Amino acid sequence: MRFQKRTLMAAAVALAAGTAQAQVSDGVVRIGVMNDQSGTYADLAGPGSVVAARMAVEDFGAAKKGMKVEILVADHQNKPDIGSNIARQWYDVDKVDVIVDVPTSSVVLAVNEVTRQKNKALIVSTGATSDLTGKACSPNAIHWTYDTWSLANGTANAVVKTGGNTWFFLTADYAFGHALERDTEAVVLKNGGKVLGKVRHPFPSSDFSSFLLQAQASKAKVIGLANAGADTTNAIKQGAEFGITSGGQQFAGLLVFLTDVHALGLDKAQGLLLTEAFYWDLNDQTRAWSKRFAQGHKGAMPTMVQAGVYSAVLHYLKSVEALKSDDGPKVIAKMKEMPTDDPIFGKGMVRQDGRKIHPMYLFEVKKPSESKGAWDYYKVRATVPADQAFRPLKDGNCPLVK
């Protein structure tokens, strides 16, 4: 049944994209926002990422500068085969110049290969695997907002240093979960901690009780959640039910988005430590931008990856303008050459291996009594400076780095 539904939807998306792009002119920059529009990752990226991309085009002033920019949207349904099919269709038929966002690491790696073959451009905001700037790095790709290494470096470091030195992993069984587990385990071991066990659960899962029981039996102090979206919220919700936290064990949400905290409610999420690249309430500029975003997105505040799409598209358009060309690898090279600057991520740069560099933040989820209302969820525990927030260039084994 699911297969039928997906093929139908893919066909619908393909048709919609095809008819919209019947006449092709070379004077148009086409940005394809590819993500999960309907499934478990739809709230944290999904339509919100499209809102962010449109804001970037508007703020860049494309219309005033006489540059024609079009935004296309497709739903990859978290399936690598569907993702690469859409990418081929976009590059070959619809003359898309750059694909942005792309959650789900397995899809990211597939689309990364297609982009390399077709010699176009890919800017990833939601996908997490640090392999994209490691062994899978490409002259056609940039990894914008965060990666599994930076999450581990933020959250796991803080947790181990406050005494959480024995770990049990609940890992989503695909490329993202594996990368996050690997990068976190490295941080735990480096700080003198131990990993007592791990379970790889199917993605997506709704019932975690069996895995939680195994985690409980391991007596590990910390249960590391190497998963995301509804998997994470369900695990935390059911963990409370099974007395995980009242039994003295602690959850480490290795990838938790603002929308997840919103879905859980503060009474369940309070005290959780998490690492993100952006929060709407950091400063006046992020507040002003996020307020605009929320107006266009049913009142929901942006997640870090939606903000990342804005920042990425803005920098992409600036580079196209400077280069006067939308040739994939040339624009990517220009993006690496030009320093980045935007109202929400501030000043930064893109490294040789495709890694965008900016500070990361360690947040703690507020208690219900500390929150002033909806979306007032985080307080800053620490700022990881830009030069320490991401994996050192030499450790990634990226073939582009000599």
Add this chain to the structure above:
Amino acid sequence: MSEIFGIPTQALFGQLLIGLINGSFYALLSLGLAVIFGMLNIINFAHGAQYMMGAFCAYFLLSKLGLGYWWALLLAPVIVGATGIVIERLMLARLYQLDHLYGLLLTFGLALVIQGLFRNEFGSSGLPYNIPKGLEGGRNLGFMFLPNYRAWVVVASLVVCLATWFVIEKTRLGAYLRAATENPALVQAFGINVPRMITLTYGFGVGLAALAGVMAAPIYQVNPLMGADLIIVVFAVVVIGGMGSIMGSIVTGFALGVIEGLTKVFYPEASNTVIFIIMAIVLLVRPQGLFGQR
């Protein structure tokens, strides 16, 4: 401590119990499907969406009207069951003369529409719903920590399942129902209003799905996609148990929950496929299902 296949026996007991708890959701949902298929010959693909509507109904009763879990347990099946009756009267009733496939296509389409509308309105990350007061916390059984709420789910679902089986297989009303599926014209000749009975049966089956939805709300997030994830497994359960067999769907529901639970210990990666492997084997060896007659 003694071990079985390298897993301590105590941990194994815990996992068996967990399997039973998940099995009770499978049993409740597949029971509704079996009732509808057995009595109406309709393959109700909207069952997952109706389960999700039950959970949403509980959420709205709480957030808009301040009515808690126990009220929801009573009202949600009635409200969602009523929508089922409307669907049956307006649409399904026109399809009884046609092939199964038409009912399947109609309910499948309805499921997509309903899920799409809910997702459009409420997003995909779900809404919170708390465990009712009085069933919070849990007790330590020695081999595992059993949350009170889960214990309640097993007991409640067993009672509902057995009561349904009893009504259909052992009472006069059930006998009318079964007779009406065999030969509606004859039963009608005896002065029994068959179309109304069929309508109410569909409403009841849908109500069972909504009841399962309310029971699931405190465990999972109230999520527009919650039914879509579950319904495929539940269909496999019905196929394994034998289409239309009431007892078959109850027993297989619980049994497959346990098997899935054990897979989660020994080879977690396969836990979402194991039921389909069993389904394939059963279809090869006994195509009518374990408890099927035809």
